[in-house]
């Protein structure tokens with residue numbers, strides 16, 4: 001399985017365009033949002049909130065796009081015959097999926113870390129005083145999103161379909177989860193619906209750390225962590241079922 | 252080494268395999284020859300555990316494919332019909348990956364890669380990304396990727412489709428070398444020349460059935476097929492034709508030419524020419540049509556092996 005992950009990492013880092021999309025684009029978004037929201041808020045707290053929101057909202061949304069791409073690569077491998085060859089080899093078929101999930105986690109963790117480090121260096125987001133909570137949050141968000149791409153891929157036939165699907169679904173989840181317009185300015189009914197999106201829980205967790213300034217042991221913060229782990233577990237479980245049912249079907 | 256008995260496979264309504272059986276002893280190169288859609292890939296896919304048959308048994312290197320797929324997989328190398336490589340990675344990294352799946356120790360693996368890359372004439376380019384390769388070079392890498400774990404059994408599904416003659420020859424040489432070293436090979440193709448050159452025994456498959464199998468010589472004689480020599484003349488008349496028919500009854504006249512049929516053209520050719528001289532016929536053209544897989548296939552199925 002390690003070999004599968006290594007191969008995916010090699011592939012990833014040999015693709016400049018992919019790297020740009022995964023790491024540079026989110027930074028551009030953060031910058032953009034931070035400027036837009038920052039302009040409209042003049043108080044100290046307002047500035048902080050808009051920064052935290054820009055980072056939190058963008059990060060989860062961009063993460064979903066990355067993992068959708070990773071799920072799509074599974075279909076590429078199927079279309080091009082790599083999956084067949086993998087299945088002819090003595091590795092257990094499920095390892096193909098686990099390898100992708102591990103890879104998705106690694107990329108997600110790198111992506112999130114880069115975004116927070118950027119927000120720290122450029123906008124002075126105080127990550128240093130919240131490092132343990134932040135690391136925990138990064139890991140759980142990464143885990144929560146990792147299965148999403150594979151689940152998407154298992155409902156699609158081709159890479160192109162995944163791309164179409166994922167854009168729509170990620171946009172919807174991001175909109176209702178508060179990645180774009182902050183949840184706290186939405187009408188109440190929208191706020192209720194938000195709990196159905198990954199974005200909501202990740203964003204709230206990040207609010208907790210940098211805005212609400214909750215400590216790592218706070219029950220509200222930990223509840224977000226548990227919900228995210230729950231979402232991740234569920235998605236990974238669905239991913240496993242769907243992978244066996246759809247993706248491994250060669251004929 | 253390989254036992255296949257009574258394989259059946261139906262896709263929805265298409266009966267792709269209707270009871271395929273063959274046995275391949277160790278070290279043999281067995282050719283599965285048949286037209287498009289005959290069931291070659293389906294057979295190979297079943298033997299390499301990719302699809303399950305509706306019926307039938309396969310055993311490889313003494314292991315039952317169904318009960319012990321893992322042991323079978325370790326002993327099999329599969330060259331798929333499609334080129335399955337990571338285009339964005341160099342050939343060398345591709346080979347490291349594919350070989351690595353079989354737990355070959357790293358140092359050993361690297362040595363084997365260097366050896367096979369050299370054998371396939373790719374040493375200069377091994378660090379270039381596969382996407383910069385020609386079709387023939389990709390095919391060569393695709394083959395190399397199936398050999399790194401030194402399998403006892405190699406399945407090659409049309410490994411020479413759509414490539415240049417140079418690559419083709421290199422691939423033939425590799426197959427011949429592996430064959431000499433004692434590897435058991437199943438080679439599918441719809442090019443009869445390939446099967447004639449490479450394979451010890453040939454199974455002719457059509458519509459999901461093996462309609463004939465044996466060595467090339469066995470196939471030639473089993474069909475009790477005759478070879479043909481076609482001789483054209485400048486001065487063929489009815490009298491001269493009658494004179495010939497008196498001596499040689501297995502023939503046919505087409506305008507200025509006579510088709511002589513024989514089980515042994517080599518031996519009969521001089522007699523035929525002598526006879527023609529005797530009756531004063533003036534030969535302008537001789538065409539010998541030997542029995543090959545193409546004619547065997549034609550006589551068995553009434554179809555051409557390939558669309559011309």
Ligand SMILES: Nc1ncnc2c1ncn2[C@@H]1O[C@H](COP(=O)(O)OP(=O)(O)OP(=O)(O)O)[C@@H](O)[C@H]1O
Pocket residue numbers: 250251262263265266267285286287288289290291292293294332441
């Ligand atoms: N996944 C599938 N679903 C439905 N039918 C299939 C499938 N795979 C193969 N078939 C059918 O089974 C038959 C045998 O196909 P197969 O691919 O084994 O032929 P082949 O001998 O490899 O042909 P070719 O020379 O074109 O590669 C064909 O009629 C084909 O249409």
Ligand SMILES: [Mg+2]
Pocket residue numbers: 291292293332408409
């Ligand atoms: Mg085929």
